[in-house]
Amino acid sequence: MQRLNGRRVLLGITAGIAAYKAVEVARLLVKDGAEVQVVMTPAAASFIGPLTLQAVTGRPVRDTLFDPQHEAAMGHIELARWADVILVAPATADFLARLAVGMADDLLSTLCLASTVRLLLAPSMNQAMWRNAATRSNVEQLVSRGTTLLGPDDGEQACGDTGPGRMLEPPVIASALCDLLGAGRLTGRRVVLTAGPTREALDPVRFLGNRSSGKMGFALAQALAAQGAEVVLISGPVALPTPGAVRRIDVESAEQMRDAVFTSLPDTAIFISCAAVADFRPCETRAKKIKKTQENLTLELVRNPDILGEVSALPRRPFCVGFAAETEDVAAYAEQKRRAKGLEMIAANQVSASSGIETDDNALLVIWDGGRQALSRQPKTRLAAQLVDLIADRFDAQTATKDS
Numbered sequence: 439m440q441r442l443n444g445r446r447v448l449l450g451i452t453a454g455i456a457a458y459k460a461v462e463v464a465r466l467l468v469k470d471g472a473e474v475q476v477v478m479t480p481a482a483a484s485f486i487g488p489l490t491l492q493a494v495t496g497r498p499v500r501d502t503l504f505d506p507q508h509e510a511a512m513g514h515i516e517l518a519r520w521a522d523v524i525l526v527a528p529a530t531a532d533f534l535a536r537l538a539v540g541m542a543d544d545l546l547s548t549l550c551l552a553s554t555v556r557l558l559l560a561p562s563m564n565q566a567m568w569r570n571a572a573t574r575s576n577v578e579q580l581v582s583r584g585t586t587l588l589g590p591d592d593g594e595q596a597c598g599d600t601g602p603g604r605m606l607e608p609p610v611i612a613s614a615l616c617d618l619l620g621a622g623r624l625t626g627r628r629v630v631l632t633a634g635p636t637r638e639a640l641d642p643v644r645f646l647g648n649r650s651s652g653k654m655g656f657a658l659a660q661a662l663a664a665q666g667a668e669v670v671l672i673s674g675p676v677a678l679p680t681p682g683a684v685r686r687i688d689v690e691s692a693e694q695m696r697d698a699v700f701t702s703l704p705d706t707a708i709f710i711s712c713a714a715v716a717d718f719r720p721c722e723t724r725a726k727k728i729k730k731t732q733e734n735l736t737l738e739l740v741r742n743p744d745i746l747g748e749v750s751a752l753p754r755r756p757f758c759v760g761f762a763a764e765t766e767d768v769a770a771y772a773e774q775k776r777r778a779k780g781l782e783m784i785a786a787n788q789v790s791a792s793s794g795i796e797t798d799d800n801a802l803l804v805i806w807d808g809g810r811q812a813l814s815r816q817p818k819t820r821l822a823a824q825l826v827d828l829i830a831d832r833f834d835a836q837t838a839t840k841d842s
C-alpha cells in the first residue's frame with residue numbers, strides 16, 4: 439500500500455553535505471505515493487543539482503523568491519498553501535537559526551513562515567555546532583512552537599568528528615513522515631463527501647440556488663484527509679481552494695451531484711452529505727433568456743432526487759452521515775430526518791445570521807442511534823476535526839459489531 443497516496447510534501451533542502459541524501463528521501467516519498475515539490479536554498483545547489491531532484495520528483499525545483507515565471511504559475515503563498523507538510527532535510531544550523539527568529543529572506547524560509555502545516559526538520563551539522571548553546575536555544579524555541587525534529591543521528595561525520603549532528607538516514611526520515619501522515623484513524627478508508635450548494639438552471643443566465651459557501655464541507659474534507667482517508671469531494675459551485683490530498687469533482691445541479699456520487703460510490707466506506715442540495719428544480723430549463731414581458735412569472739418546479747436517501751437505501755451501502763439545517767426545533771427535526779432517511783448519524787446545525795450557512799463558525803448537534811453530542815460553536819475547521827472523530831468512533835463501533 440502507498441501510505442502517502444496523494445499527500446503533498448514540500449521538501450526543503452538547505453546547504454549541508456547531507457544534501458545528496460535528500461535525493462533518496464525524495465525518491466522514497468514519491469515511491470510511497472506522495473507528490474513532492476523540492477525547494478532549495480540558493481546555496482544548496484552547490485551540494486546537489488536541481489536537475490537530479492527534478493528527475494526524481496517530476497517537478498521543477500523552486501529556489502528563488504522573486505521568480506516572475508514561477509510566481510505567475512504558483513506564487514509562494516499558493517505554494518505554502520499547497521503543502522500538507524513541510525520537511526526540511528537537511529536542515530543546517532544556519533537554517534534553524536533563521537527559522538527561530540522568523541526570517542523570510544529566501545523562498546524556503548518564507549514558505550516555512552507563511553505555512554500553517556506541520557513542519558519537520560532533519561538537522562545536519564558538525565557535532566560542535568549541534569552542541570553549541572545558540573543552536574540548543576534555537577532548537578528549543580522551534581520545538582516549543584510545535585516544530586517536529588527528526589534526529590539528528592549520532593556517529594561519524596563527514597568532517598572526521600564523531601558525535602551528534604548526522605542527518606538521519608533517508609529510509610528513517612521517510613518512514614517517520616509516513617507514520618505521521620499515514621497513521622490516521624481512517625487510513626485506507628474511502629470517503630465520499632458532498633459540499634456546497636446546487637444550482638438549478640432556469641435559463642442560460644439564471645438559476646435557483648442557496649447560500650451554502652462550501653466551508654463546512656471543505657473543512658470536513660480536509661479533516662478526513664488528515665485522518666488518512668481517501669477523500670472524494672463532490673462540490674457544487676463555490677469559491678474555495680481544494681484541500682490537499684483530496685480528489686474534487688465539480689458539479690452544478692442536484693442531478694449532476696447524484697450522478698457523481700453514484701459513480702464514485704464503489705468501495706466507499708463512508709458517505710457524508712453536507713451539500714445543501716436544492717429540493718426542487720424548474721420543470722424546464724429555457725434554452726433562451728426569459729424575457730421580462732409580463733408582470734408575473736410562474737415557475738413550475740419538480741422534486742430533485744434525494745441523493746442521501748437513495749444512497750442509504752442501497753442494499754450494500756456505506757456508513758451514511760447526513761446534515762440537517764434547521765431554524766427551529768433542531769434536535770427533533772434532525773432525529774426525524776435521521777430516521778426517515780435511515781442514517782447512522784446526522785449533524786444538525788441551527789441556521790441563523792451568525793452561524794451555520796455561509797459563516798466561518800458553526801455549532802452542531804450530532805445524533806446517532808442511542809446517543810448524541812453537542813459540539814460547541816467554533817471555526818468550521820476545528821469543528822470538522824471533532825465531527826470526524828465522532829464519525830470514526832461510530833464507524834469503528836459498527837465495524838466491530840459486524841466483525842463479531
Ligand code: PMT
Pocket residue numbers: 634649650651652653654655692711712713714715716717742743744745746747759760761762763775787789794795796797
Ligand atoms: O456550506 P456552508 O456555508 O459552510 O454551510 C454549511 C451547511 C449549513 C450548508 C451544512 O452544514 C448543512 O447543514 N448542510 C445540509 C443542508 C441541507 O440541505 O439540509 P436538509 O435538511 O435540507 O437535508 C438533509 C440531508 O439530506 C442533508 O444531508 C442533505 O445533503 C441531504 N439531501 C437533501 C436534499 C436532497 N435532494 N438530497 C440530499 O442528499
